[in-house]
Amino acid sequence: MLIDCPYCGARDSHEFTYRGDATGTRPDPAAENAGEAFHDYVYLRDNPAGDHLGWWYHGAGCRQWLKVSRNTLTHAINAVRLARDEVKS
């Protein structure tokens, strides 16, 4: 499986490590329901059959965290963006 790293170009998946779901955002710790929100953020995951957003770390390359859209049925990679760009936009 190749992942098209925006910094390094298409590289073999062996260079990357997968962290997990990238759909959640770290909740506001000051919010009233912070406990519930953090529980959901840390433990609850969708398990989609189809397109799925995940965090991948290019540890053997540019060390960038990437937000990767991958199809869990076909393993096709649809989009790869740098986490920094993704979060800022």
Added chain:
Amino acid sequence: MSRLAHGGLIDRSRPLAFKFAGKSYAGYAGDTLASALIANDVKIVGRSFKYHRPRGIMTAGSEEPNALVALRSGARHEPNTRATMVELFDGLEAFGQNAFPSLGFDAMAVNQLLSRFIGAGFYYKTFMWPKAFWELLYEPVVRNSAGIGIAGAEPDPDHYEKVTAYCDVLVIGAGAAGLTAALTAARAGARVIIADEDHLPGGRLNSENVVIGGHDGAQYAKAAIAELSSLPKVRVLTRTTVFGIYDDTYAAVERVGDHLAVPEAFKPRQKLWRIIPKRTILAAGAISQPIVFPGNDRPGVMLAQGLQTYINRYAVTPGQHVAFFASNDAAWTVAFEAAKAGIDVAAIIDPRPEIRADLAAEAKVRGLRTLLGAVVEQAHGSTLKAISVRGSQGTERIAVDALAVSGGHSPNIQLACHHRGRPDWNEVKGALLVSEPPPGMAIAGAAAGHFAISACVASGVETGTKAAVDCGYSVAKAPVLACSGHSADGSAFFHVKTQKGFAFVDLQTDVTVKDINIAVREGFRSVEHLKRYTALGMGADQGKLSNLNGLAILAEKTGRTIQDTGTTIYRPPYTSVSFGALVGHHRGKDFRPTRLTPTHFWAKKLGAKFTETGAWLRAQYFPKPGEIDWLQTVQREVKAVRSSAGMIDVSTFGKIDLQGPDVGQFLDRVYVNTFSTLPVGKARYGVMLREDGMVMDDGTTARLSDAQWVMTTTTVNAVKVFSHLEYCLQVLWPDLDVRMASISEQWAQIALAGPNARKILQKIADEPGRVENAALPVMGATQTSVMGGIKARIFRLSFSGELGYEVAVPARYGEKLAEALVAAGEQFGITPYGTEALAMMRIEKGHVSGPELNGQTTVTDIGLGKMASKKKDYIGRTLAERPGLVDENRLGFVGIMPVNKKNVVRAGIHLLPLGAPATVENDLGYISSATQSATLGHAVGVGFLKGGPKRIGERLRAFDPLRGGDFEVEICSPHFYDPQGDRVRV
């Protein structure tokens, strides 16, 4: 001898000697083991899986279900190799399998008489009861009779490699279609890899009489490979099987040294290729489809295509009197070729009522007997002696010693289905074909149903052109290659309907028509259920010859079409792959690299014993002559540190350089305690949590300047913490202005500890005043130089509990630093110590380490709850406040001392109320780390106890059922030694 007098692509000037089943034979260079056995009239080469029936050679290719042999002896012994794929070499030793005592007479052949009791599903029915019989009787018997072949027991002495390659076009198969496709794409300038499982590329071109562009097939193949090999962007891989598609990566195994007794020096036995192409052309060809009839497994029954290969390529014949039983024109051509080679063709039996006029005419000219609208009803003899033929005139018996069969062509579409694709039944071609191959793949030649040579070549050119164009190359129009060959027309024919004898559908797993009948009768009508109930297609050949016949018969029995019956899922590998190839170099010490500390060779010279921590090899202890065991050594090391001075390499800690105006703020968010207030020139101990509230790691971070900080992590978590911090910076808080780099490899660091540590350090420091007590107080950090101008970072940190420093120098000076410290400390008796003494001293001090930071403990659990800031957010804070994690009955960190000081405390011991029985309900906690303290003179431990420090002073029962041990302990503070920490401040 069954070697033909002329012809063949063998080298008669190079005879080779080999052994099979203990007997010596001879063959020629260019032979396979199978062709050489046929040349030597060896008919029986193996015994079948279940009924132990004698089996011969059925094919000439990788689809062989019968001729599984073991090769070589000793450490290179290899079971279940197909004799049809084994290249003959001088001195080859091969053995038949699954036969006891011999291939000719096998005691287990009695199973045939039991067949009515051991048909499909007999496992499920028979071995159910009584339950007690399973272990005593059934299992030993089943295990003894199961499986084919026996694996070697010695470690494999050979090397295996892994290679990754990228290309524009990967061509699988170097037959007519593959070669023309590869040539077309390569001439256009594309980067091409062409792989073929044979050592001699050409596929059927080496076995059939065809003409391409004025050359005969074998010549054309040779010229095409020569041209491809001459092109710089083309790689030709022979002896290479592409066995699976894993997403966009094609896996192949190249048998670099399998055709030699021992691989060449510095060459691997096999290579595992991971090929990532932009386009793929599957040109894997087609194989003859066998026909199911009673006795169709008799040695002497062979696929027509295989017979053609043996006659034309290897110049051998499996019989002197050969009959043909086939439903297609190609087999008639083989019959004519056999007759031309001087072999007696006894009859051509074709179930079709009519045949093309030219074929009928040629048979007549050659004087061959033809029986149309007829079938072979049964094959006779333990090796083939005769066949019963049922025709319009009734049934007759014909004496033959070989029978070539072909019920049609079966395209090799397996790879095209590895993305869970399903083939469709094409009635016209009489074959399963794939209309939707995986992305980027095109299918060419016979694998796509183009059985005639001209169509085959045309599809090669067409797919090669399209692949090159898709990759951005322009393809010049080339003249059409004139091709001529035989007709490949016919109609699919699967099965002779009769009630007689054993008619095998799957020769490798011994599945008969009767088994399919049983399965259908018992309701296993889905093709996937049929497979699992009968083991159809579950052999090492992956059902290459059996699947289609099996589902055709199932379709017939259940009144469905083949299309509606469907196929099972095709899965990698296409052919068996050795574990060696998959493992490659990743075994033993090569499984992961061994990391050596900067002082490794210095420690080795001192006679250190080493231990693995993560990937690192660290000095464990430094024994001296006369010391009786490791404990004596370690206790001496600890006493030396406590009384004078000792040193240990701590370079293995993760070291991270952090720079930028926002580092303080960043550290506040990843550590439970506050760092932004840390002054320049100071270090602070910190604890990091995971977002779920559990402790992830601990270590010290020092502030070297306003905007430069250096963090240390534990040895084992160095990589994890680094990637965690990157995640926090890039994903959670990209607005923070922080840059970080790992400097673990760049700095050597040695901890110097003991009451005399400062005196020693001052002897090597360029500015001794910089490390005075006032200039560098406890938790101080300074950048200076040592040993005459070598830059150094000195931190006043102590893990041992004594006055201590950690001195960091650029890694290349690590050994020099160690030597300088030893020289400077000689008058104080400075003692190098290892990880055992380090651990003993940290337990004496009650510091937590790996066994306590086990992923299940909170910062409060490990006794450091007061460190956690209440004024700020940090990773893990919110979830650490969950009720279950702040429950005061949680296991808390305590010290444990035996009441009787002679008792040995061990990690893993569980704690119970005094006198309470050892039950899970009574369990109060456990000891996580323990040591035979040199300083206190008895065992001590630390661990986790329900209620934690509140129980200090209580006496409990320590219970160690595994290693033996049941004694009384007293709970105390984990800080056994110098609890006020005075000794570090001196």
